[in-house]
Amino acid sequence: MSSGPAVRSTPIEGLLVVDLPLHGDNRGWFKENWQREKMVALGLPDFGPVQNNVSYNATAGATRGIHAEPWDKLVSLMTGKAFGAWVDLRPGPGFGTTATVDLHPGVAVFVPRGVGNSYQALEDGTTYAYLVNEHWRPDVVYTAVALDDPALGIDWPIPIAEAEVSDKDRANPLLADVTPMEPRRALILGAYGQLGRALRAALPDADAVDLDTFDMTDPGAYETIDWSRYDTVINAAAYTAVDTAEKPEGRVAAWAANATALVHLATTAARHRLTVVHVSSDYVFDGTREVHDEAEPFSPLGVYGQTKAAGDAVVSTIARHYIVRTSWVIGDGGNFVRTMARLAKDGVSPSVVDDQFGRLTFTTELARGIVHLLDSGAPYGTYNLSGSGEPASWYEVARDVFARCGRDPEDVTPTSTESYGEGKDLAPRPRHSVLDLAKIEATGFVPLPVSDSLDSYLA
Template structure:
């Protein structure tokens, strides 16, 4: 005959979970698995990554603490005695003010998500309860608190508060209608002033947006000092993207494209952040018809080499989306803007016709990442480019000219070798076609690149 089973139960407060713990007892006493990551996460408990274990011993029955809404998750259980636990949702949103209570003994534990106010009243003398938390305690950390006797929460205290032992501080907490709800963690956009960064800021208007002057990803000390507890997702659009200059600016390229992402991956591991990072078709040598996400990298130049090194670092973060893309066009200086200017100026440039790939607009990259995050697609590497057939740069230029009222024939078609004559250019992959089958399998359909191009040129 089997013993009691481990169970996880939902409550009226979103994310607040009750865990029924099997307690094995005999003449010697009892034993329980107080925290068992594999079993509990399989039953729906978040893999919240505890980093600190706190123990609270209460001498007398009636000791009452709270209601405190800390900015971290916690897993509360009792070692000996009994506790009445009460929780009030103090997060922004429709569930603000929802309350729940339950008695906790050694067979019951409760997972409390960030921003849910929690309070405990001991029901026996010499009661000990403990809790795991996933942030180290920080001096001066401020968070909402609530009056234990708030009439809206209407917590049914077993021992009247007039008879309970309560700290002076907890006797003066505000009522619910005076509480400022705890805001959710928000995304952080790094490299917000670039073409991709601007598209990400538009797609994620609630994000905090910073550029290198505010947060330099190559500065380890600045990264350590950043308030990561305020964020849940890091969108890293910072990079050294000058392909030709990278051949001589090697230190700068490696710092921005490899060392910086490595530091961010370590931060993401430590703070359980989702790290979103962008890579390039330049990590490949361009000899294949197209590339899948698991193809081996083989970069030709310094830019591609530094991006490939950054890729290897980013995938060490447990929660990562590494987005490889090609031929990026956005709001700013780029190939399409140059061709449109030349068309208006009456020029007839020679454009490379033997490099093949797909245009990718920053709006599509931002939309794809929104999709990955919203659908909680499996973490990993995803190729994201515009849809439709592969084209050459000359094909793109001809389309821009036509949209600007010029003849497609006004574009001269040259080889890479002809174009490079007399110029100090970095090597480029002849084919940078990235397969998008993987992200399409998650339900995302890239818009045809030429359709996006026409809309972009039209303004």
Template sequence: MSGGNGLRVRPTSIPGLLVLDLPVHADGRGWFKENWQREKMTAQGLPDFGPVQQNVSFNDAVGTTRGVHAEPWDKLVSVATGRVFGAWVDLREGPGFGAVVTEELGPDRAVFVPRGVGNAYQTLEPATAYAYLVNAHWRPDVAYTFLDAGDARTAIPWPIPLEQAVRSERDLAHPRLDDVVPVPARTPVVLGGDGRLGRALRRAMPEAAFLARGDLDVTDAAAVAAHDWSRHSAIVNATAYTDVDGAESAAGREAAWRVNASGPALLAAAARAHGLPLVAVSTDYVFDGSRGDHREDEPVAPLGVYGQSKAAGELAAAGAPEHWILRTSWLVGEGRDFVRTMRELAARGVDPVVVADQVGRLTFADELARAVRHVLEVRPPAGVYHVSNGGAARSWFDVARRVFELAGADPERVSPTSTAEYAAGRPAAPRPARSDFDLAKIRATGFAPRDQDEQLAEYVARLGDDA
């Protein structure tokens, strides 16, 4: 027996369902094959699906028929001895629902079955055994989707008529296609869905699942481990402890490290275990701000506890094999933010004193949400990316004056001060003097940041409409 000298992975008419032609090396003693070879198979187009469990099904009689079962994980099925007729039915929601592919499998042929595609096998020789690798551990509480192997609509051409086949009582009770509820598509899950970025992500990614802290505490190891990640296609961590000054207290330090460092470590472990990409959001506070135009490869040098905890969170998030860490700065969006405060002061006739020696760029939450969606769609190389709005870097003082001007108030009412003068007599964490990013790396992925002045004008106009 010989399967040829080359491995081949070929697509089928069901998206994601792949057939593998395997080289089988035989001599007078028997035969040998590489049943799973990650490097070679992924190079041929097989997803790097990360198997964690192997099962073997032994079938004594010819005509033993199992299925149709659609599991909530991916699997690679191959024959150890004998031959089987395989049938696969797309049970995922979408235009391909009900599509059928059949193939005969032997030691020289395997099949990769993606989540939600129903699979069934009928033995063609006695003492047939086939093995399958899956990328999630079997759990008794995980729901399967089933289909009657004799459904008239799918009309699977079984070599041995089902009335002559060996089938289980459970398989005999499976529903017809008209009664099958399609397997829903996996969607990204956003953790921190009730925060400023979370609310912007609801607009940018309405198809995603959104979990607030009350739904899943990312700092609770047991809760993260128990969550059903099989429903999700990616993890977006929008949770954060952001009280920069409060982080300098004993209680704040503990909370900052728990949320900003321990939480990302637990999510990275979940992403690694379930083969999911992870998007994590970080901050300009990982830099000391002694220079501007920060590049992604600049060594981090956080000044305060908040920045230190976020830098640790970056290292933890990088533990996910496929990860994108989006550093951002000066986030503006729904809720209390600097721009909204300045707009209200302008309307109330209050003349603020604003720091003029901290320089950076605004990042509107909608723009950051757009960047999150972008990396999930484009899937650039894993790593750190700087994301903010574009345009010239400005100080907080410059931004405040512009807000007053856009609100129809005299910008001369805004007075400048230094960080040291502003912090005198009050507990304040150290802040980077320069927070402006080099945006070349994110631009190279095809993302074009909007100009901050343009988006600021739109934002202030909306605030005026809501007043």
């Protein structure tokens, strides 16, 4: 006997066989049926089981399945012997692929969501147990396929015609008539803001949530969503009224939206094993460093930055998370570039601060980077994401926009932050907002130069 479990792959992607050591003596045997630390280290998903089910089969020939369930499961025998058969019923090139395994107490099989599961007892008194990571519900609809479909080519030890099979399982459809199980998808929160609209375009299969109907600050709202449909939540929602956040009513709203709401989201993510993508801000820094990397400690100057830093801290506790930190966001809605383009068209000559430095981030680029992180399987954690190229001041950006709009850039006048703020009730802002992009570039994502995105945006 081996000293620990071993994992084998199968023809079905994600279907894994675990060889379990049986530690026995004259009294019987003992096994570690699920040992999280050891098995995850060997390559099994950390699938978070919440329910343990047992199926007792009185006589040899009892045959169950083939059912694809909307959850992951780890199956094994407690007593007896069985023949296990699995069919991939997920959409994609693997649809219809089969795998079979001889089952005994020294073998377990990890079955991913959407893979049809079945077994045939080969001894009287065979006991089949399985851990699942969703609670069973009577309204669950299973994707199923006929046990004896010739297209599957499963060589049952006891022919299905002679086996003990339920009427329901005998009525299951042939593979050619099966609709593949719907895969889990992404859910976009704040899907109708500037970033949300870009994300919906980049992820057309994602579901969208309107914050007018889903209050992220209300813990009860999270109970209204069927989270079993989703594997990823992208939080594109935030309170972004930087100046209003300094006032009493704005302070309360900012903390509720940017911090408290994320506590509810983190609780939900832990319960349902969700990957969470959360968008952060350069305002979590005070701007004294000229370039900010992901390891820099928080040092927010104002209430908005403080609430964003608190939200980042909450999201960082989620097992599967991406914090995407960005700056100077430009998208489909009111923003600095559109304002400057309008002023250029209207013949206005503005004064613009020349002592705050950063790079623009267009929402199309931000959405593209988020999709890249999810699709590439990049390590979880925090990533800076902005446009690339030379940093510029707001004044230099304004001149650039004026020139592209056919106005003389000399019509833009430079001014200091202090002078611009005289007589105005403004929140403090970081002087330097340039983000180091090396970490996300190392994953294979190359941000577009700001100048290229600005051309496309103004066109």
